[in-house]
Amino acid sequence: MTDKANDQARHKERMQQQKEKVDKRIAAATDDKGLLLVITGNGKGKSTSGFGTVARAVGHGLSAKVVQYVKGTWACGERDLLEKLGVEFHVMGTGFTWETQDKEKDIKAAQTAWQASKKWLTDPSVELVLLDEITYMLTYKYIDIDDVIETLENRPSNQHVIVTGRACHRRVIELADTVSEVRPVKHAFDNGIKAQKGIDW
Ligand code: ATP
Numbered sequence: 001m002t003d004k005a006n007d008q009a010r011h012k013e014r015m016q017q018q019k020e021k022v023d024k025r026i027a028a029a030t031d032d033k034g035l036l037l038v039i040t041g042n043g044k045g046k047s048t049s050g051f052g053t054v055a056r057a058v059g060h061g062l063s064a065k066v067v068q069y070v071k072g073t074w075a076c077g078e079r080d081l082l083e084k085l086g087v088e089f090h091v092m093g094t095g096f097t098w099e100t101q102d103k104e105k106d107i108k109a110a111q112t113a114w115q116a117s118k119k120w121l122t123d124p125s126v127e128l129v130l131l132d133e134i135t136y137m138l139t140y141k142y143i144d145i146d147d148v149i150e151t152l153e154n155r156p157s158n159q160h161v162i163v164t165g166r167a168c169h170r171r172v173i174e175l176a177d178t179v180s181e182v183r184p185v186k187h188a189f190d191n192g193i194k195a196q197k198g199i200d201w
């Protein structure tokens with residue numbers, strides 16, 4: 001056998017072994033379950049990942065809802081698209097602390113958004129709920145962690161939930177099925193580039 005043929009044969013054997021391993025794991029994963037996913041960390045891509053999953057679910061005909069806990073006054077490309085496809089949104093409808101500088105107003109808005117979330121988190125016809133930026137509401141204690149955990153635990157068994165935001169509460173991470181942390185390596189903003197339409201919002 002030539003060196004090249006040898007290489008090819010070894011590569012094929014390694015790939016075959018890899019495929020067997022992956023096939024075994026796929027065959028062993030047989031359970032269906034509504035998942036709790038957390039996308040946290042300081043890097044860019046948490047909300048876009050959450051919205052990407054909403055688009056994926058809607059593409060399969062699933063019923064999805066979105067609650068946006070921050071930046072209610074900002075434009076959001078995903079909202080404009082997904083609302084056209086019948087995805088209902090609750091937007092907190094206020095700027096946030098550094099803009100409003102009105103803590104009482106923020107707390108009220110957060111609690112109203114949480115009540116809207118709860119309505120969907122108890123409705124078995126809703127198959128996916130995105131709780132975008134809810135982590136900050138827990139950090140600031142604007143909504144009650146016990147209530148959030150209890151609601152997530154008791155939600156309909158087929159319902160998927162995605163939580164996004166930095167510094168996710170430890171108890172939400174413990175409860176979650178899948179947790180991803182986005183790590184910043186570089187961000188254009190640090191080089192004086194402003195937020196770009198279609199990329200950052
Ligand atoms: P995206 O909505 O782009 O997925 P994200 O949800 O991960 O971002 P957020 O903390 O919600 O991040 O911030 C939203 C905005 O802040 C976006 O415009 C995003 O590009 C920007 N941003 C995110 N991470 C960073 C960072 N590490 N440095 C500077 N700007 C950031």
Ligand code: MG
Binds near residue numbers: 047048133164
């Ligand atoms: Mg975000």
